[in-house]
Amino acid sequence: MFSKRFHKLFLVIFFSFSVFGCSEQANQKDDIFRITAIPDEDPTELARKAKPLVQYLSKIIGKKVVYYPVTDYASAVEALVNKKVEMAWFGGFTYIQAKIRSNGAVIPIIQRIEDQGFKSVFISSDSSINSLSDLKGKEVSFGSVSSTSGHLWPRSFLLKEGINPEKDFKRVAFSGAHDATIISVGSGKVQAGALNFKTWEKFVKKDMVPDGVKVFYTTPGYYNYNWTIHKDVPKQTREKIIEGFLELSQDTQIGKEILSLQQASGYIRTKDENYVGLEKAAKSADLLK
Template sequence: MKLIKLATAGIAAAMLSGAALAANLPDGSKANPLRVLMVPADTGTNDITADYAPVFNGITEHYGIHFDLRAGASYAAVVEGMCNDQADIAWYGAVTFGQANDKCGVDLLAVDVKKGDASYYSGIFVAKDSGINSISDLKGKSMAFGSPNSTSSFNFPVAMLIAGDVDPVKDLKKVIVAGSHSASLAALAEGKVDAAAASYNSFGKAVKKGAIDPAKFKPLAKSQPIPNPPLAMNKGLTTEQKATLRQAFSEIHTKIDPAKIRGYGGKKVDRYDTQFDVKKIFDALGKLSAVTKQVKADMIGKAGQR
């Protein structure tokens, strides 16, 4: 009998402890908003959160969920923020989504959709008069990349190099890890490198801003379709919270001015797909198996050489 009482007391204590933990999680109220972290991206404004504020403000107005939007200092910081329970929602690239899932587990919330397409592309760009017409022509040349944690300005371009029989460490004359898509493209435009890695979206944005002259530069290689950067949820959110968030993101394009719907990098999109098959993200990441931690470390080491 004593053992039964002790066991019962233990179960009750555990239930109370769980309830206390749940009570400490943000509930999305004005006083306790859900914390949103975003990976750095080349956006339409100087403040990444400004591009997304209308969407989250719309969800607050129509669904009563409040948010605290912040930009992460780095890709890695957003992964750590989620896994240290400092974020409830995060906007990742495919690679950082995979990193966060491996580290602590995350739930997919949504991906953005434009004209029925939920994918984007990574590219390698060169000057039209460079004489570089294939990936193999990059041997002995210099190349700029974005952050090592970036899906489309580092990981996929490196995978394309390797698939094209170009060793990014041994075959490239010089490597610059510029830190962002725009910085990578700027290095190309300024003549610091022979090639640059970036997303097609970032190349198009650089053209619109006048940072890249399309008469002088061209795509050399284009990746397979990559699932659009996903929104992820902390696994600690309640089932009810997750369901409400999925409903809100699936419907918000019908609730606010459609022109205010934004995707990764601040681009205008049509809507959010909350039923997207997460397997497609993992399948895309499977194409990056050749881009190992050692390859990244060696490239960073090469970039540090003078």
């Protein structure tokens, strides 16, 4: 009799602790808001740029915000789709990939003012290259395979010019990041490359452009980078984040710091419809599987 009572008591205590433990873990998870970003720059630089933003967002939503680094673009997409993070900094193309992978469970909510008219540039150190057609027979580098400004958009303009990179270039390379593309062109690993104009402008401003490297073609503008959030994040939290970004200005110390690090003059709301053109370009370039 005693052993049966003891056994029942043990089970009650065991399950009580189990439920409490699971509940505590869930509460701890709910108290943390995780973000990530596509690694379009050096990882150390991305972490540096994220630090003040993480602190700011934490105050805005009243939760601890953690930056979750990833090794490649695909990992950023999978992290948001599988809810390892709640929000991600995507290029337009990676947003489209995440939307498709998640069956529409992710939403673009905010972007820099500059991202509504973003541009890509083609650069070269070869004096014989002055137009897209001059790239035929040359070694050319894109950024990441999943990059909007370093691959999808530049490729779409090459295709419009009747240029098929795999058939018409001597070699197609992928540097993995925009700054790496500049370095590849400057070091002579490739004769030309495509990247986003923001990274190029940063290199120009800091006098870091390798000797002889120049821009020879700039694309028309398009919608690009945005912060994309998972639909499971409560609407109230979403709105707090959006308002927090919209309130950033040069008039406050934190606003000035974040805007400078993010290369932004300010932020505006965005929506899925803004990326229809990119999705069509991705399908035309056979980049959506």
